[in-house]
Amino acid sequence: MTGLTPEDRQMLHDSLTSYFQDNYTLQQRQTHLETDNQSGYSRKDWANYAELGWLSLTTPESLGGLGGGMTETGILCAAAGRHLILEPIVSTLVLAVGALAELGNPSQKALLEQIAAGDRVATLSHFETRGGFDRGFVETVAVKAGQGYKLTGEKSFVIGVHAADHLIVSARLGDEEGPVALFLLDGDAAGVTRKGAIALDERPGAALIFDGAPAALLGGVETDRMPQLNYLLDKAILATCAEAVGAMAAVSELTTQYLKTRQQFGKNLSDFQVLQHRLVDMHLHSDECRMMVGFALNAADTKQENWSRLCAQTKVKVARSARFVGGQGIQLHGGMGMTEELEIGHYYKRLSVCEAAFGDAAWHLAGLANTKGSDHA
C-alpha cells in the first residue's frame, strides 16, 4: 500500500471532521444506539461513509479501493474515537477487509466491493473466551465436509458481530493440533449462534458459538495463516490506539475548557496549580500518544523491521495513558463527569474499551518482557 499524499490526508481528515460534527452529535449517537436495535449503529451513516469513500479506504487500489495505508487508517480511527462513532470500523475495515484482501480467492475478494459500497458488513472474530488475549489459543476446529468445512467451537464477544452479514473467524484445520486458518461464513448460517451482548461503552456486539456451521476456507489453501493473522491483529492494535488518541485529545481539550470556566472558591478551577499540573499531565499523555502512534503508523507503512514489537510497545503506552486521561476527565469534571448527558463519561467508557481491545497493557508488557527484539510475534 502506498498511502495518500499529505494533501489527500488533510482532505480525508477534514471530511471526517466536518461529517461527524454535523451528523454525529452525542444526541444523534444516543438515538442510533436506542432506536436502531438491529445494529446499534447507523446504517444510514454507514451508507454515507461508502459515498464518501471511507469504506474503500483500506482496500488496495488493485482491488478497486483507495489503497490507504495504516496512516490513513489512523486518521479515520482517530476521528472515530474523537466523535465516539458506533460503527464497527476496526473489525470491518481493518480486520475483515484486510483478511479478504490478503487471503481471499477471487470470488471472496468480490465481497470487498460490496463492503466498500456499504451493502454488506463483515467482521472478524479471532479470540476465544478461554484464551483471553492469547493469539495462539484457538480451540475452534474446522473439519472438511464436501466442498467446504464445518466449524465447531466459540469466539469471544466482538463489537458489531451481532449485525454482520458475513463472519470471518479463525479455526484449526482438521483437529486441535492443526494449523490456524481463516474461514468465511454467512452471518445467519445454520449452526451459528450469535450471543448478543453490550460492550462497556454501550456498543452492541456478539460472541459466537459454532455447532457444525458451514464455512469456506479463506484463500482455499490449507496452510498456517497465523503470520497473516498476526499482521492483521497488529494493524488492529494500531487502529485502536489511533481511536484512543482521538478520544484522549477530546478529553484533554474538553477538561481544560471546563476548568477555565468552572468557578469555585471565587476563581476559575484552572487557577489552582494542582489542577493545572493535572491538565498538563493529561495533555502530555494525550500528545505523547499522538506522536508515538503516528510514529508506529508510519513504521507500518514503510515496512520497518520490528514493527510488531513497536505495536505492542505502543499499546502499552496508549492503554496506560487512556486510563489516566479518561479517569481524570471524570474526576476534574466532578459530578458533571458522571452524567450521561456529558461526553466525558462516554469517552471514559470508550477509552476503557480501547485499553482492553487486542490485549491490555499488562498483557503486552509481559509479552515484550518475554521476547527479544526481533522475534516478537
Place this chain on the structure above:
Amino acid sequence: MFINAPTPSAEMPEFRAEIRDFCRQEMTPVFRRKLELGQHITKDEHDAWLKALGRRGWLAGNWPKEHGGLGWSPEQTSVFREEMQRVNAPWLIPFGVLMVGPVIYTFGSDAQKKKFLPDIISNSLWWCQGYSEPGAGSDLAGLKTRAERDGDHYIVNGQKTWTTLAHWADWIFCLVRTDPDARKQAGISFLLIDMKTPGISVRPIRTIDKHHHLNEVFFDNVRVPLENLVGEENKGWNYAKFLLANERAAFGEIARFTLALAQLRELLGQVFQSGKPLLQDDSYRKRLAEHEIELTGLRAIVDDVNATVRAGGNPPLIGAAALKIRASELQQAISQTAADAMSHAGLTFDPGALMPGWTAEPDAPELANGLMYEHLYGRAATIFGGASEIQRNIIAKGALGL
C-alpha cells in the same frame, strides 16, 4: 506514637448469631440472590428491609438511649455493620439515621426531636440531603439557595443537585443561605423541608452506569415553617461540618471491602487467560495481595479513628479525610481489577441485567454486571462527599498547617 493501641475488632458471638438469624428470616432466597448479583432493588424492597431493621431498633442502634437508640458501643456498631455487609444487605441509607438524625438530637429543638426521631428510627420517613448546588460543589459554602423570612415561614428559592434518592424521599435536609451579606460560611442555615411542599420539583440525572440514582431538586417559592429550622439561624455550617465528618467516616466499611475482594476472587476464578482462570495468574494474584494490604491499612485507619471517637466523641476531621481518600481509592482499585479481568472476556456490561424485573439467570461470569456497575458508578467515590482534592486540602491545612 502508638500510645492508644487500637482494640482488636470485637467478636460478640451472641450478637452476631442474633443478626445472622434475623437475616436468615428476613431475606428470601430470591432477594438474597438479587443482592448477591448486585441488582438494583425497588423502593418497596428496600423499605421493607429497613423497616424490619427499624423494628429491632437496629437502624439507630448506635444512637444514645435517651433519643431512642440502643446505645451501642462503637464496637457493637462495627459488628452490626460488618454482619450487614457480610450478607450483602441493602445499603443502609445514611441520610436519616446517620446524618440528619444525629444533627436533630444534637442541635434540634425538643419539638423536632419528638416529631422526627421516631420516624427515622423506624424508617417511616425517607430523607435526602440537599447540600450541593450547580455552583457549589467542592466549594459547598458558596451555595446560593435562599431562604427569606416571611412571617412564620421561610420562602425558599434555588436549586440543589446530585441529590441521591430525592425521587424516593419524603423529606430533605437543606443548607440554605439566610444572610446574603455575611461571610460565606456565616450566613447559612440548616432547614428541614417536606418534599410534598408546593414549589418543589425533582428532575432525574442519569449517570454513566445508565441508572437513576441522582436528581436535581428545584425550589420555587417553597414555604417552610420557621419551626423547621435546626439550631440557630446562620449557624448551619457548624452542623453541616459535624455531619460531613460522619459522612466521611462512613467510608470505613471494612466488611464491604472484604466482600468486594471475595467477589473479585470469584470473578477471577471464572475468567480465563490461555486456558487457565485468572486466579492462577501470578500478576492477578499479586493484585489481590495488593488490595489486601491496602485493606489492612484501611482497617488501621478505621481503628485509629474509632479510638479517637471513644476518647473524645466525634470522628476527627483529619482522620476522616485520610479514611475517605484511602477508602475511595481502594474501592476504585478493586473494581478496576475486576474491569481488567473482564477485559480478557471482551469487557461487556449489560445495565438491563441489574434492573428490577430482570429475572433471567446471568451468564458466567455471573457477578460481572454487578462489578462493572461498581466500576462505573464507583468513579463518583473520589468526587462526592468532598472530592479527593478537597480532602487533601483539609489535611494540608489541618495536619500540616499549610
